[in-house]
Amino acid sequence: MKKAVHFGAGNIGRGFIGLLLSQAGYEVCFVDVNENFVSQLKERGEYPVTLASEGQETVTVTNVTALSSVTQADEVIAAIAEADIVTTAVGVSILKHIAGSIAKGITERLTVSSAPLHVIACENAIGGSAQLKELVYAQLDEESRTKADASIAFPNAAVDRIVPLQQHEDVLKVVVEPFYEWVIDSSQMISGYTPIGGVHYVENLDPYIERKLFTVNTGHCSAAYLGFLRGYETIQQAMADEQLTSLVREVLLETGAVLVSKHGFDQAEHTKYIDKNLERFRNPSLTDEVSRVGRSPIRKLSPNDRLVSPALEAHERGLSYAALTRSMAGALLFNVQDDPEAVELQASIADIGVEATVTKYTGLAADHDTHKSVMVEYNKLK
Numbered sequence: 001m002k003k004a005v006h007f008g009a010g011n012i013g014r015g016f017i018g019l020l021l022s023q024a025g026y027e028v029c030f031v032d033v034n035e036n037f038v039s040q041l042k043e044r045g046e047y048p049v050t051l052a053s054e055g056q057e058t059v060t061v062t063n064v065t066a067l068s069s070v071t072q073a074d075e076v077i078a079a080i081a082e083a084d085i086v087t088t089a090v091g092v093s094i095l096k097h098i099a100g101s102i103a104k105g106i107t108e109r110l111t112v113s114s115a116p117l118h119v120i121a122c123e124n125a126i127g128g129s130a131q132l133k134e135l136v137y138a139q140l141d142e143e144s145r146t147k148a149d150a151s152i153a154f155p156n157a158a159v160d161r162i163v164p165l166q167q168h169e170d171v172l173k174v175v176v177e178p179f180y181e182w183v184i185d186s187s188q189m190i191s192g193y194t195p196i197g198g199v200h201y202v203e204n205l206d207p208y209i210e211r212k213l214f215t216v217n218t219g220h221c222s223a224a225y226l227g228f229l230r231g232y233e234t235i236q237q238a239m240a241d242e243q244l245t246s247l248v249r250e251v252l253l254e255t256g257a258v259l260v261s262k263h264g265f266d267q268a269e270h271t272k273y274i275d276k277n278l279e280r281f282r283n284p285s286l287t288d289e290v291s292r293v294g295r296s297p298i299r300k301l302s303p304n305d306r307l308v309s310p311a312l313e314a315h316e317r318g319l320s321y322a323a324l325t326r327s328m329a330g331a332l333l334f335n336v337q338d339d340p341e342a343v344e345l346q347a348s349i350a351d352i353g354v355e356a357t358v359t360k361y362t363g364l365a366a367d368h369d370t371h372k373s374v375m376v377e378y379n380k381l382k
């Protein structure tokens with residue numbers, strides 16, 4: 001049986017990537033720091049995934065096992081050495097913590113095999129696999145790098161499935177929305193690969209990852225930040241608020257204008273894509289916490305993420321970005337006590353003020369029009 005090693009047995013790991021890999025015939029070896037997930041996955045060898053729709057159908061993901069990132073480092077290295085694919089869903093900021101074991105696994109693999117290996121970061125980030133490759137290569141010696149160039153590929157990917165925080169008796173159970181989209185850059189794959197069922201392989205990933213990140217993620221975090229300010233706990237409550245929904249739509253019309261101008265998407269098609277995603281956010285069969293969707297506001301305010309990047313693209317194209325800066329202002333007011341990045345952001349505002357904090361985390365200079373717009377929106381929301 002083909003072997004997959006997947007880092008991150010969390011919501012996306014179990015609810016999406018692990019499910020598709022298992023259904024494609026792989027034995028899936030999860031690697032996680034969460035000992036509860038690891039022991040249960042190893043012991044049971046399977047877990048349930050329930051689709052959040054009327055039918056509430058449940059599938060059982062089989063042929064799974066797990067290793068602990070913490071106590072089984074050597075076994076993880078050995079698993080990578082004999083893997084047919086390595087995937088991750090740990091959070092883009094966590095990639096630096098797993099790069100070492102992937103580098104060691106690749107080094108060991110290259111001494112015994114020249115079989116091709118795809119390493120695919122399934123994270124909400126532009127160029128996630130390229131970022132992982134850089135982190136891994138930095139830990140390979142010259143000889144291994146040369147060998148890796150011939151048989152190890154790091155194709156970028158876009159992953160989309162809303163998987164909220166889970167609270168079930170069974171810690172392995174995951175409730176997910178029916179929709180999913182996993183797009184992989186086929187131009188970065190090693191020829192002769194066996195496609196994974198359910199995955200879209202596209203020659204140029206950029207339009208897809210930007211359309212997804214600047215529509216699904218931008219809209220979602222906007223709903224979370226505006227919802228937080230109105231005291232809503234869940235996205236479902238926020239999206240039931242007509243006025244809030246129209247503000248979220250305004251943001252997606254701005255990113256839509258950028259995507260149509262930059263990638264040539266058909267306007268009518270894109271409007272349908274926007275409406276479909278607003279429906280996905282509403283999904284009454286899910287309970288999606290505002291705190292999850294808005295989590296890590298520093299990451300979400302960073303220059304290449306879902307708010308600043310499209311706003312700068314809009315600015316360059318002479319397109320509107322006021323609603324995007326309103327969402328950035330919302331992130332600056334996302335004062336969630338158990339979110340370390342939210343705490344750091346509030347501390348920065350208290351320490352160096354809002355203007356300097358905006359520049360510090362978004363990279364927008366105080367004299368840049370977008371920075372000024374953030375301040376206007378911040379003072380309005382405050």
Ligand SMILES: NC(=O)C1=CN([C@@H]2O[C@H](COP(=O)(O)OP(=O)(O)OC[C@H]3O[C@@H](n4cnc5c(N)ncnc54)[C@H](O)[C@@H]3O)[C@@H](O)[C@H]2O)C=CC1
Pocket residue numbers: 007008009010011012013031032033034037069089090091092094097098122123124159160161162163164
């Ligand atoms: N939840 C969602 O709706 C979606 C999430 N994503 C992306 O998927 C990635 C994972 O997100 P979620 O599954 O929601 O998060 P999660 O928190 O449910 O899962 C992350 C998992 O990584 C594990 N982990 C942390 N450090 C680790 C390490 N050093 N080694 C091994 N495992 C480690 C955690 O224990 C956790 O089980 C993120 O990049 C996220 O942006 C993408 C699309 C949808």
Ligand SMILES: O=P(O)(O)OC[C@H]1O[C@](O)(CO)[C@@H](O)[C@@H]1O
Pocket residue numbers: 124159160161162163216217218220221292293295296
């Ligand atoms: O995982 P992140 O980037 O913190 O944000 C969660 C995002 O993942 C999503 O499923 C969209 O990919 C939504 O849940 C949300 O926009």
